[in-house]
Amino acid sequence: xxxxxxxxxxxxxxxxxxxxxVSGALSSSLPVLPTPPEEKYPKLPDSQQATAEKELMTRPxxxxxxxxxxxxxxxxxxSSPGYSTDLHHSSLSPHEKHSRxxxxxxxxxxxxxSLPLLYSSNNEPLPSTTSSHYSKESSxxxxxxxLSSFLDFPVNTSIENSQVENSASTIMASxxxxxxxxxxxxxxxxxxxxxxxxxxxxxxxxxxNIPDLEPKVTSQVSKLSSQFPGHQFxxxxxxxxxSGENCAIAPPSSSANSxxxxxxxxxxxxxxxxxxxxxxxxxGSERATPKGVLKLMKVEGLTIYHVKSHLQKYRTARYxxxxxxxxxxxxxxxVEQVSSLDLKTxxxxxxxxxxxxxxxxxLHEQLEIQRNLQLRIEEQGRYLQMMFEKQCKSGIxxxxxxxxxLESPSAAASEAIKDSxxxxxxxxxxxxxxKTEPEQAKDNITMEESxxxxxxxxxxxxxxxxVSENSEPQPHAGEDDTQxxxxxRTEE
Amino acid sequence: MKxxxxxxxxxxxxxxxxxDKFLSYKELKKLxxxxxxxxxxxxxxxDYGKAEAEFVYLLNNEIDKFNLFFMEQEEDFIIRHKExxxxxxxxxxxxxxxxxxxxxxxxEEEMAKIRKAIVDFHGEMVLLVNYSNINYxxxxxxxxKYDKRTGGLLRLPFIQKVLEQPFFTTDLISNLVRECESIIxxxxxxxxxxERAKEAKEAIVVAGEGILRNTxxxxxxxxxxxxxxxxxxxxxxxxxxxxxxxxxxxxQLNAAVPIL
Numbered sequence: 001x002x003x004x005x006x007x008x009x010x011x012x013x014x015x016x017x018x019x020x021x022v023s024g025a026l027s028s029s030l031p032v033l034p035t036p037p038e039e040k041y042p043k044l045p046d047s048q049q050a051t052a053e054k055e056l057m058t059r060p061x062x063x064x065x066x067x068x069x070x071x072x073x074x075x076x077x078x079s080s081p082g083y084s085t086d087l088h089h090s091s092l093s094p095h096e097k098h099s100r101x102x103x104x105x106x107x108x109x110x111x112x113x114s115l116p117l118l119y120s121s122n123n124e125p126l127p128s129t130t131s132s133h134y135s136k137e138s139s140x141x142x143x144x145x146x147l148s149s150f151l152d153f154p155v156n157t158s159i160e161n162s163q164v165e166n167s168a169s170t171i172m173a174s175x176x177x178x179x180x181x182x183x184x185x186x187x188x189x190x191x192x193x194x195x196x197x198x199x200x201x202x203x204x205x206x207x208x209n210i211p212d213l214e215p216k217v218t219s220q221v222s223k224l225s226s227q228f229p230g231h232q233f234x235x236x237x238x239x240x241x242x243s244g245e246n247c248a249i250a251p252p253s254s255s256a257n258s259x260x261x262x263x264x265x266x267x268x269x270x271x272x273x274x275x276x277x278x279x280x281x282x283x284g285s286e287r288a289t290p291k292g293v294l295k296l297m298k299v300e301g302l303t304i305y306h307v308k309s310h311l312q313k314y315r316t317a318r319y320x321x322x323x324x325x326x327x328x329x330x331x332x333x334x335v336e337q338v339s340s341l342d343l344k345t346x347x348x349x350x351x352x353x354x355x356x357x358x359x360x361x362x363l364h365e366q367l368e369i370q371r372n373l374q375l376r377i378e379e380q381g382r383y384l385q386m387m388f389e390k391q392c393k394s395g396i397x398x399x400x401x402x403x404x405x406l407e408s409p410s411a412a413a414s415e416a417i418k419d420s421x422x423x424x425x426x427x428x429x430x431x432x433x434x435k436t437e438p439e440q441a442k443d444n445i446t447m448e449e450s451x452x453x454x455x456x457x458x459x460x461x462x463x464x465x466x467v468s469e470n471s472e473p474q475p476h477a478g479e480d481d482t483q484x485x486x487x488x489r490t491e492e
Numbered sequence: 493m494k495x496x497x498x499x500x501x502x503x504x505x506x507x508x509x510x511x512d513k514f515l516s517y518k519e520l521k522k523l524x525x526x527x528x529x530x531x532x533x534x535x536x537x538x539d540y541g542k543a544e545a546e547f548v549y550l551l552n553n554e555i556d557k558f559n560l561f562f563m564e565q566e567e568d569f570i571i572r573h574k575e576x577x578x579x580x581x582x583x584x585x586x587x588x589x590x591x592x593x594x595x596x597x598x599x600e601e602e603m604a605k606i607r608k609a610i611v612d613f614h615g616e617m618v619l620l621v622n623y624s625n626i627n628y629x630x631x632x633x634x635x636x637k638y639d640k641r642t643g644g645l646l647r648l649p650f651i652q653k654v655l656e657q658p659f660f661t662t663d664l665i666s667n668l669v670r671e672c673e674s675i676i677x678x679x680x681x682x683x684x685x686x687e688r689a690k691e692a693k694e695a696i697v698v699a700g701e702g703i704l705r706n707t708x709x710x711x712x713x714x715x716x717x718x719x720x721x722x723x724x725x726x727x728x729x730x731x732x733x734x735x736x737x738x739x740x741x742x743x744q745l746n747a748a749v750p751i752l
Binding site: 264265266267268269272273276310313314317318346349350353354356357359360361362363364366367368370371374375378381382385 | 559560563566567568570571572573574575600604607608611614615618621622625628629632648651652655658660662664666668669673676680681707708710711714
């Protein structure tokens, strides 16, 4: 791992610097590097790193998507998945960052050759050591000088140093950053929270994205708003001014930010209709330009990138059917086409299609049912957990009251289950069955409404009220450690 | 058969082209095993936190992958849906009985092609919904495994998050599917039941390939997966009872056709 030796070098030199004198330029591209305690870094197991890297390599999409995990500054390391609507990035830990950083670092290191350290005290020019790479960028460095004020955060681990080095290679990119107002926001983040790695950092390592940084920033905002508040981006969602909020400083919104990823918007038929109208007004899919369409559509939050990619898809979709009618279907079932058309009559083809439709309809039906079931299951689980928490909080005396009320809502819920298609009957019956077995807190712990209050009263947190949640016993059973943890294991 | 194997098998049989877009169940399972096998230090909460965070990180990657892929496909389907409707309109207006240039032969020919296109389109959408569902199931399973092996409390809150993800909210696609079905009803000629039954037998062999094959395989696998859970709980789905499952099984399953 080339990263390793580099790090050790840096570490020693870092010690020479009191203030991590990251020059302005360096800091510019450095969103806060995680300042994991030094011992963490050496612990990074090779295998894990290798796997992480391998996964990183095999998941190019991931990289880019993490580029979006912009400034979820404070939240990147909490490992508890308690976010409501966060994108997943929010639960990154220093550990992963390490592996990612290491990956990126090794990448960039290989690009840059051996980097003597760029460390300099604030505002000092970089020693124009090694590669011409640097000399090219030294001018760029000064552009970023204005950002030197951001550098006051302590940078004290080797990783940060190496990232500093790496940033030099991406100074070009940082130039663009300079231009953007979000930079100031990021700087605040950097200063305030030194544990996070903003996605800018990752962005810098994605080659093809660097030129597109600026425009993509704006699209990130729309992506952000489209993904978080709800899954359906109707195009009318209010998107705050791109420049202001792009970094997604607000913890809940974690995506957006980096321009590296193609912004992912969720199209709807209505939106598409508006799009088609605009295109037709402009004279057809060939003549329409993304800019024109964007203007005509007048949809807030829609960016030119969205339109561009959509237009491309639209053109392809139209082109294929028009060149040879039906050829787009042919590509899907080439063999069938030949055999069926040549040998069978039109009638049989129709019949075959009908059969196909039947099967497909059935599959779809089953999928919908299954999905509803899954939703309901989780809903109930959530409901039960809520009830359980309420009970625990309210104490023993109130137990008898909730216990009876617990019966009716959950009974109602199981009724609802019974009403749904036959497939769910087995499940409802399972629940009913378990109701009559209050004592058996074994593998089939399910809703336990009829647990006698007296029994419940024995244990304060009432693990005996067999809620089918793994999570409750742990936080609430403070006094009763063994039982909840045991239950946790046996609960399925 | 274990879920991991079934998952792999279904992917192979239905959508080999989408293989890497599915959940990396095996890898996640390995990670869970790794995590649970690692010795837990008494003050190792940090290690544990790290391990959990890494697990969550991977899961999040997977979810991103799903979302991205799903939304791309969704966008494509939206476009194609509209195009199909336009196409039908054009054909009807041009060559239809009331059209500007009525020509029964052209009309029939085009309609036959359109019918095939619609049915395949419908199938592709259903397969996307299937994709979403399978991944969700896999996620739920791996989370359950994680909690079981490590005593963690990851499952419930995490799955709540998953439920809201774009890839799992398939309502839009389902609506498109239903619309497609109604279009198909208008486009297909009316048939009598008896004739249908007779033709259906011959049609079975013909329909052994292509999208139909994919959907049939998907249905069968779904049935298998839900055959019965070794770890029953209120979070398990009941077994799947498919009417006409004999008919489905009788359809010959050849090599899967990749959807490009």
